[in-house]
Amino acid sequence: NKDWILGVSMQVYMSENGALPRLGKVLTADTMNANVKKVDYAVRGPIVQRAVQIEKELKEGVKKPFEEVIKANIGDAHAMGQRPITFFRQVMALCTYPLLLDDNKFPEDVKNRARRILQSCGGNSIGAYTTSQGIDCVRHDVANYIQRRDGGIPSDPDNIYLTTGASDGIVTILKLLNTGEGRTRTGVMISIPQYPLYSASIAELGAVQVNYYLNEEKCWSLDISELQRSLQAAREHCNPSVLCIINPGNPTGQVQSRQCIEDVIQFAAKENLFLMADEVYQDNVYAEGCEFHSFKKVLFEMGPEYSSKVELASFHSTSKCYMGECGFRGGYMEVINMDPEVKAQLTKLVSVRLCPPAPGQALMDLVVNSPQPGEPSHQTFMKVALAEKAKLTEQILNTVPGISCNPVQGAMYSFPRITLPERSINEAKAKGQAPDMFYCMKLLEETGICLVPGSGFGQREGTYHFRMTILPPTDKLKTLLNKLKEFHQKFTQQYS
Numbered sequence: 001n002k003d004w005i006l007g008v009s010m011q012v013y014m015s016e017n018g019a020l021p022r023l024g025k026v027l028t029a030d031t032m033n034a035n036v037k038k039v040d041y042a043v044r045g046p047i048v049q050r051a052v053q054i055e056k057e058l059k060e061g062v063k064k065p066f067e068e069v070i071k072a073n074i075g076d077a078h079a080m081g082q083r084p085i086t087f088f089r090q091v092m093a094l095c096t097y098p099l100l101l102d103d104n105k106f107p108e109d110v111k112n113r114a115r116r117i118l119q120s121c122g123g124n125s126i127g128a129y130t131t132s133q134g135i136d137c138v139r140h141d142v143a144n145y146i147q148r149r150d151g152g153i154p155s156d157p158d159n160i161y162l163t164t165g166a167s168d169g170i171v172t173i174l175k176l177l178n179t180g181e182g183r184t185r186t187g188v189m190i191s192i193p194q195y196p197l198y199s200a201s202i203a204e205l206g207a208v209q210v211n212y213y214l215n216e217e218k219c220w221s222l223d224i225s226e227l228q229r230s231l232q233a234a235r236e237h238c239n240p241s242v243l244c245i246i247n248p249g250n251p252t253g254q255v256q257s258r259q260c261i262e263d264v265i266q267f268a269a270k271e272n273l274f275l276m277a278d279e280v281y282q283d284n285v286y287a288e289g290c291e292f293h294s295f296k297k298v299l300f301e302m303g304p305e306y307s308s309k310v311e312l313a314s315f316h317s318t319s320k321c322y323m324g325e326c327g328f329r330g331g332y333m334e335v336i337n338m339d340p341e342v343k344a345q346l347t348k349l350v351s352v353r354l355c356p357p358a359p360g361q362a363l364m365d366l367v368v369n370s371p372q373p374g375e376p377s378h379q380t381f382m383k384v385a386l387a388e389k390a391k392l393t394e395q396i397l398n399t400v401p402g403i404s405c406n407p408v409q410g411a412m413y414s415f416p417r418i419t420l421p422e423r424s425i426n427e428a429k430a431k432g433q434a435p436d437m438f439y440c441m442k443l444l445e446e447t448g449i450c451l452v453p454g455s456g457f458g459q460r461e462g463t464y465h466f467r468m469t470i471l472p473p474t475d476k477l478k479t480l481l482n483k484l485k486e487f488h489q490k491f492t493q494q495y496s
Contacts (some may be wrong), residue, residue, distance in 0.1 A: 024273040027375060038203040040196065040456070044455025047440055048073055051450040066448035067315075071435050072468040072479050073450045075093065075320060075412050079475045082324050087377045090329075091117075095362050107376035113297045113369070117362045126358045132351035134332070135358070142332050145368030150297035161333050161346070162364060164356045165326075166280045166317040169333035171201050173313045176346060177242050177274060178205045187240035189273070191222070192458035193415060193465070195250045198456070213460060215453045216417065220254040224263050231271060237334065242274040243267075248281040248292065248410030251457050251467040253390075255290040255410040261298045269310050276312040280331075286387035287409035296336060301421050304395040304435055312336040318363045320412065324471075328407070330360030384411060389470040396481040412471055415454065418464050420489070421495035436464040447483045 029051055030039070030383075039272035051069050053125065058064060094100050122128030133139065139160040163169035178186045187210040190198045193412040202209045212230035214220040227243070234240045243266060247256045268275045277295035285292045296314055300307045318330035335343065361432040371377040390408035397405035397416050405416040418434050428438030435453035443449050454465025472480060 001052035010351060032366045035204050040203070045452075047437070047444060047450060047452060049363060051444060054444070054448065063445060064448065069448045069450055070445075070472065070476065071450045072472060073467050075471065076324070076326050077213065081476070082353050082471065084322060084325070085323065085381065086495040087370070087371055087381050088212075088323070088325065090377075091366055092359065092363060095359070096257060097476060098124070107373040109371055109377050121358060124130060126362060128358070130355040130358050130361060132353075132355050133347060134160070134186060134356060135361050135365070138162060138361050139332075139364050139370045142320050146296070146334060148296055150300070153297055153300045155296075155334065159335050159338075161335070162356050162361045163315075163331040163333055164360065165319055165329045166278065166315040166331040166333070167197050168329075168356070169315050169331060169427060170197060170276065170278065172346070172349060173333070173335075173411060174201050174205060174207070175343060175349065178207045180239055183237060183239070186242070187234045187236045187238035189227070189234070189240055189243045191244070191246060191249070192460075193251050193454065193467075194244075194404075194458050195246060195278070196456060197230045198244055208234070208240075210234040210238070210240050211458065214249070214252060214254070216406065216460075216463075219409070220249060220415075222260055222264065224267055227264070227267055240271075240273070244276045244278065245295070247295075248284060250278075250281065251409050251413045251452075251454075253406070253408040253411045253413050253415065255285050255287065255292065255375070258291075258293045258298060259296055261293055262302060263301055265295070265302060265306055265310055269306055273303070275310060275312045277312060279314055280317040280320045281411040282316065284386060284412055285410040286390055287407055290409045292410070296334065299336070309337065311338060313338075318360065318367055323363075323367055324364055328360045329357055330362075330364040331356075332364055361491065386470055389474060390414075392474070392477065392480065393468075393470050396412040396478075396485065400485045402492055403488060408470060413466050413469055415457075415467050416456075418466065420464050421492060424491070427495070435452045436466060439491065440466055443484070443487050447487050449480055449483060449487075 020415060051071060054064065055069050058068070090110045091113045093182055093291070094106065099115065100106065102445045104170060116137060117135070118124045118126065121130065139157040139162065143155040143157040147153065159170065163172070174188065180186055185208050187208040188202050189210045189212055192211045192213050193332055199209055210230055212226050215223055217377055227347065231240055246368065248254065265275070275295060279294060281296065282292045295312060299310055299312060313335050315333045316331060318328055319326040335346070338346070355374045366394055371381045394405050394416045397403050397414065402419040403416050405414055409415050418436065418439065424438065425435045428435040431438065434453060436453035437453050440451050440453045441450065451466040451468045453466065457467060459465055470477065
């Protein structure tokens with residue numbers, strides 16, 4: 001074909017004379033990593049993007065039936081108005097600007113913590129790289145904290161890895177576990193409803209998501225029979241090798257009983273599953289009769305038959321509980337019974353990213369090494385209590401016909417079930433939206449309240465929910481709940 005030959009000749013000629021040939025983009029939606037396109041993260045999805053747009057519109061003077069957007073979509077305590085803890089910020093100030101160590105406005109225990117952290121950093125600076133596994137003295141403090149929390153059960157600092165928030169540790173462990181193709185691909189068992197970090201990470205890694213359902217009728221409890229059903233079904237098409245537990249629960253706010261945790265450990269041992277325990281809400285337990293039990297503590301109390309066999313990675317963070325220091329991105333993971341060769345690979349993997357942020361590591365140290373009785377800062381060190389807000393949320397929502405809210409036992413979220421009129425469900429489907437997404441988008445446009453639809457976390461077919469945080473100040477939370485109550489009644493009438 002003469003035209004083709006001429007075209008090629010022109011391209012070669014242009015290349016030789018310095019002009020670039022006209023070629024398409026290397027990276028397009030068709031050529032990019034297909035797994036990335038499967039990632040979905042509802043907590044910062046379309047609802048939140050629209051909420052940001054509305055905030056800009058309000059600033060520009062656009063008239064709305066409300067004066068502000070109330071973001072109850074994410075567990076970001078400080079964004080919700082919670083004040084930072086003075087002790088934490090004082091130490092961080094000294095670590096960041098050490099000349100303040102000579103200022104007599106700061107208590108001695110604050111100065112001592114800052115000096116100890118700085119002395120463990122290269123060049124006595126929090127701006128230096130740290131070792132990849134984390135600052136040595138911080139890992140020792142984390143191990144001591146775990147040992148105190150678990151009633152004296154030993155914790156080895158060499159099993160502690162400091163991380164960029166708990167999320168970083170969770171994704172890193174999933175990377176180690178991910179292997180195989182077709183029916184041998186790694187299956188990751190996650191609770192439904194779940195925190196979307198898990199489904200997003202599984203999609204990105206190309207692993208297989210294996211759902212097991214929490215029992216909403218029994219306050220989102222975990223049934224071993226459901227784990228067994230899920231596992232057997234998954235073995236038909238993949239290789240389930242890891243079981244993820246979130247306790248206290250996100251988005252559901254339940255706290256697992258000690259017996260439940262023991263049953264899960266027995267199940268993992270019998271089925272040869274790696275256990276991942278997401279325990280970032282361990283200090284957020286407030287329902288009467290509920291208590292946090294770490295998986296590590298229960299595992300070792302069950303004796304060597306289990307404690308020497310079951311492989312466990314557990315995670316904690318500076319972002320939740322009474323701290324709420326999300327932006328510092330501090331966290332840790334503890335690995336138990338990990339194969340030494342795999343552990344060496346884990347250390348290599350984290351070293352590729354050099355180290356977690358040093359300020360986040362420093363803050364993690366303060367969380368696990370807070371002021372003790374007799375120290376100057378102890379009297380002013382206050383933990384934020386959410387019990388009143390949890391009860392308030394449950395009580396008000398349960399007065400609304402068509403909304404059913406389980407007790408919020410722990411964490412910082414409520415996950416109420418909503419009954420939607422058939423006409424609204426049909427209209428949502430006609431627009432290509434999940435019915436609870438349609439509901440939450442309407443709620444945002446009419447009231448300024450930003451929640452996350454239950455479909456973003458997973459739910460049983462035919463049921464609809466939303467997740468809301470209980471973090472807003474009490475007066476704002478009451479306003480939010482009353483607006484939500486009015487909206488639901490109006491929405492139900494409109495579509496009935």
